[in-house]
Amino acid sequence: MAxxxxxxxxVLCAFLNFALSPGSEPHNRLAAHLPKEDEHEMEFDTATSVxxxxxxxxxxxxxxxxxxxxxxxxxDQKKYSEAKACSSASVARLKxxxxxxxxxxASRLYFYYSLSYELTGDLAEIRGNLxxxxxxxxxxxxxxxxxxxxxxxxxxxxxxxxxxQAEKLRSKAPRFEAHSNQQFCRYLFYLGKIRTIQxxxxxxxxxxxxxxxxxxxxxxxxxxxxxxxAIIVRLLLGEIPERTVFMQKGMENALRPYFELTNAxxxxxxxxxxxxxxxxxxxxxxxxxxxxxVRLRHxxxxxxxxxxxxxxxxxxxxxxxxxxxxxxxxxxADAESIVAKAIRDGAIDATIDHANGWMxxxxxxxxxxxxxxxxxxxxxxxxxxxxxxxxVRALRFPPNSHxxxxxxxxxxxxxxxxxxxxxxxxxxxxxxF
Amino acid sequence: xxxxxxxxxxxxxxxxxxxxxxxVDTCCNVLSKLKVLLTGFSSLPPLxxxxxxxxxxxxxxxxxxxxxxxxxxxxxxxxxxxxxxFQLKPYYTDASSSxxxxxxxxxxxxxxxLLRLLVQNRIAEFHTELELLSSTALExxxxxxxxxxxxSFMEGAYNRVxxxxxxxxxxxxxxxMDLLAKTVRDEIAGCSEKAYGYLSVSDARxxxxxxxxxxLLQYIKELLLPVLYESL
Numbered sequence: 001m002a003x004x005x006x007x008x009x010x011v012l013c014a015f016l017n018f019a020l021s022p023g024s025e026p027h028n029r030l031a032a033h034l035p036k037e038d039e040h041e042m043e044f045d046t047a048t049s050v051x052x053x054x055x056x057x058x059x060x061x062x063x064x065x066x067x068x069x070x071x072x073x074x075x076d077q078k079k080y081s082e083a084k085a086c087s088s089a090s091v092a093r094l095k096x097x098x099x100x101x102x103x104x105x106a107s108r109l110y111f112y113y114s115l116s117y118e119l120t121g122d123l124a125e126i127r128g129n130l131x132x133x134x135x136x137x138x139x140x141x142x143x144x145x146x147x148x149x150x151x152x153x154x155x156x157x158x159x160x161x162x163x164x165q166a167e168k169l170r171s172k173a174p175r176f177e178a179h180s181n182q183q184f185c186r187y188l189f190y191l192g193k194i195r196t197i198q199x200x201x202x203x204x205x206x207x208x209x210x211x212x213x214x215x216x217x218x219x220x221x222x223x224x225x226x227x228x229x230a231i232i233v234r235l236l237l238g239e240i241p242e243r244t245v246f247m248q249k250g251m252e253n254a255l256r257p258y259f260e261l262t263n264a265x266x267x268x269x270x271x272x273x274x275x276x277x278x279x280x281x282x283x284x285x286x287x288x289x290x291x292x293x294v295r296l297r298h299x300x301x302x303x304x305x306x307x308x309x310x311x312x313x314x315x316x317x318x319x320x321x322x323x324x325x326x327x328x329x330x331x332x333a334d335a336e337s338i339v340a341k342a343i344r345d346g347a348i349d350a351t352i353d354h355a356n357g358w359m360x361x362x363x364x365x366x367x368x369x370x371x372x373x374x375x376x377x378x379x380x381x382x383x384x385x386x387x388x389x390x391x392v393r394a395l396r397f398p399p400n401s402h403x404x405x406x407x408x409x410x411x412x413x414x415x416x417x418x419x420x421x422x423x424x425x426x427x428x429x430x431x432x433f
Numbered sequence: 434x435x436x437x438x439x440x441x442x443x444x445x446x447x448x449x450x451x452x453x454x455x456x457v458d459t460c461c462n463v464l465s466k467l468k469v470l471l472t473g474f475s476s477l478p479p480l481x482x483x484x485x486x487x488x489x490x491x492x493x494x495x496x497x498x499x500x501x502x503x504x505x506x507x508x509x510x511x512x513x514x515x516x517x518x519f520q521l522k523p524y525y526t527d528a529s530s531s532x533x534x535x536x537x538x539x540x541x542x543x544x545x546x547l548l549r550l551l552v553q554n555r556i557a558e559f560h561t562e563l564e565l566l567s568s569t570a571l572e573x574x575x576x577x578x579x580x581x582x583x584x585s586f587m588e589g590a591y592n593r594v595x596x597x598x599x600x601x602x603x604x605x606x607x608x609x610m611d612l613l614a615k616t617v618r619d620e621i622a623g624c625s626e627k628a629y630g631y632l633s634v635s636d637a638r639x640x641x642x643x644x645x646x647x648x649l650l651q652y653i654k655e656l657l658l659p660v661l662y663e664s665l
Contacts, residue, residue: 161564197564198557291563298587334590340624341589352628354636 007073015069019062030070030086060097064090064105071112080120087113091129098140107148114152123156130156134173143176147183154190161288163197170194185215189226196233196292205233224254225287231258232292235299240266257283265296268304270325273297301326301338302347309348309361316358332357438489441470445497452500460504467497495524499538502545506605511549518546526565541603544575548609551583552616559583575602582613589624591617595642614642622656 016030067090074083091113094106110133117126130153137145150173157166170191178184192207212226227245234241246252246259257280264273277284277293284290304324308315320339321331328334339359342348349362367373444467451459474490498521505513525539543566550559563580570576578601585593594617598610618641625632625640634646643649 163561163564164558197560199560200557285568291560294584295560295587297584301588328590328593330592330596333592337591337593337621337624338589340621340628341591343628344624344626350628351630354629354632 004072004076007069007076009073012069012073016066019066030066060099061102061105064094064097064102064109067093068105068109068112071109071116075112075116075119080116083112083116084120084122087116091133095133095136100140100142103142103144106142107144110145110148110152114155118159123159127153127156138174144179144183146174147179147187151183151186151190154187154194158190158193163194166190167194167198181214182216182219185211185219185222188214189222189229192226192229192233196229196236201233201237205230205237208233220250224251227251227255228258228287228289231255231262232289232296235262235265235296236292238299238302261293261296265300265303268300268302268307268324270297270300270304270327273300302342305339305342306348309350309359312359312361314358314360316356317352318357320359437470437473438493441467441493441497444470445493448497448500452504455507457504457508461508464497464501464504468501471497491524495521495536498524499536499542502542503605506545506608509608511553514545514549518542540570540573540575541605543570544573544579544602545605545609547576547579548582548606548613551579551586552609552612554616556583578602578606586617591621591624592640618642618652622652 020030067086071083071086071090074080074086087109090109094102094109097106110130114123114126114130117123130149134146134149134153136142137149150170153169154166157163157169178187188207188211192204192211195201195204195207208226208230212223212230215223215226227248231241231245240262246255246262248255257276260276260280261273264276273296281290284293301324305320308320308323317332317335317339321335324335324338326334326338336352336354339348339350339352343350343352351360351362352358353360444463448460448463448467451463471494474494498517501517502514502521505511505517521542525536525543543562547559547562550556550562566576571580578597582594582597585591585597595614598614601607601610621641625637634649638646638649641649641652643652
């Protein structure tokens with residue numbers, strides 16, 4: 001990274017002249033992308049070097065490395081359209097090379113290729129190319145390339161909200177042990193996003209939390225995004241994330257809207273929820289979490305209902321509607337249906353008296369007189385015992401295949417010692433008695 | 434004009450006339466013939482070639498598929514709906530961004546599809562489709578209707594679902610709304626079983642939106658039948 005800051009046009013030119021023989025085709029192609037102010041310098045360089053060195057045969061790796069440097073330089077200088085052209089040229093060059101040693105550099109190049117197109121908003125154009133490259137990488141058993149390209153493809157689909165196609169690709173693509181931690185984190189994040197949209201919140205939570213944990217500390221933006229989605233998934237599952245999640249270093253400002261949202265869900269106040277959703281609607285739209293927040297409405301109502309059911313032994317449905325702040329045409333009937341569904345789902349413990357129009361909460365009773373504690377203890381004990389068994393099975397004993405057989409002499413000696421010991425103990429016993 | 438194009442247009446006019454007459458059999462026959470003829474054009478998906486008549490052909494093909502979708506709703510064939518809708522989708526997403534003017538029935542058909550997914554209880558696909566819609570699409574009444582319906586269904590405000598039957602944006606929605614009403618009734622019955630200790634017949638009739646006591650008793654008999662068989 002320190003090198004990246006030092007990249008300037010002159011430095012690059014000098015390096016290109018050193019690495020690739022000037023006047024050769026790769027050199028011309030690359031130099032064309034660099035700014036023209038340095039032309040007089042380049043001419044001077046060509047004059048000297050032609051007299052000095054014979055024609056060099058550059059390694060393909062060196063050429064690809066030069067491509068990479070030029071590309072990074074162009075992106076840092078924000079010359080995105082030139083970066084696009086340069087990266088397309090490099091990808092075309094890569095298709096012809098089939099050397100495993102180029103793989104690592106190639107995967108970096110693919111990443112910047114996708115990035116340059118994304119920054120100019122033309123991601124859809126390269127989808128076909130990325131798919132072809134993925135095919136080639138699979139044929140050549142280029143695992144790092146496969147991983148990188150799969151992630152880039154998923155990113156491409158998710159950029160356009162094509163969750164269906166992303167899932168189809170992900171489920172069919174061959175999976176293997178991750179080679180690169182960063183790629184694995186990205187894969188987990190995309191997987192978590194897809195699962196969230198498909199309403200599989202438990203899987204999504206696992207993936208997103210794992211991605212947030214495995215990510216390197218320097219990747220702050222990535223971790224913020226992971227955490228945002230993880231918070232929403234936890235809210236959708238019905239659990240409230242702890243306060244410490246929002247107070248992580250560097251993320252406080254970014255997570256502020258989500259903190260207020262969690263507050264509204266925790267209290268169960270529909271009005272507050274609506275106002276928070278409106279206040280931060282731009283943030284939520286830019287994070288593409290807007291649709292998920294709309295789904296949270298259901299959770300807010302459930303929490304509010306649960307609070308009411310615990311606090312009141314009997315409450316009229318009209319009051320329930322007022323407390324939940326249901327702002328619909330027929331709040332009482334709505335409240336009745338919602339309460340009925342909540343009772344069926346097991347969220348609250350109550351009955352409805354339709355004739356009088358009120359909700360009667362059941363008595364919680366004495367839990368210890370039921371079998372509940374026994375069942376809870378049983379499951380915990382079973383879990384601990386399983387863990388103990390697994391640990392014992394995993395114990396390894398030192399290999400004792402080198403133990404010598406005792407020779408007859410040693411055995412006699414040992415037996416003599418044992419007899420003396422036994423006599424000694426017997427004498428002691430006699431003494432005591 | 435291109436002879437192939439002329440032939441397809443003529444056949445399409447006959448198809449529209451048959452639809453207006455509610456002549457389902459002729460419609461189906463003509464539709465199959467139309468689909469075979471459409472394979473002759475190379476400007477359609479998945480090739481998307483740039484022929485001189487491309488825009489005309491694309492618009493015509495899109496109209497044909499839209500009518501096919503509406504026909505499948507009329508017959509009540511959900512599989513045909515799904516097939517025709519999948520063929521129609523590329524016209525909305527890929528072709529529209531480049532060349533075609535937007536269709537007037539686009540939002541209605543998108544709303545119909547969302548409703549169908551809701552009725553078939555494919556909520557995951559419902560949400561995936563929802564993600565693909567832009568914010569302007571979400572403002573459209575047809576789509577808003579489907580979205581609000583899903584929300585009420587998830588929250589459990591089933592009475593809102595049943596009353597939404599009166600406020601459909603267009604008549605074609607009626608078929609799916611009837612199916613939805615059936616599902617909702619089963620849900621309400623299930624919830625009421627757990628929630629109410631005691632419910633009078635007239636109240637039950639009102640909640641389940643039956644028009645007479647006889648219907649209610651019939652419905653109860655159908656519900657209890659499996660329970661009776663189990664106890665035997």
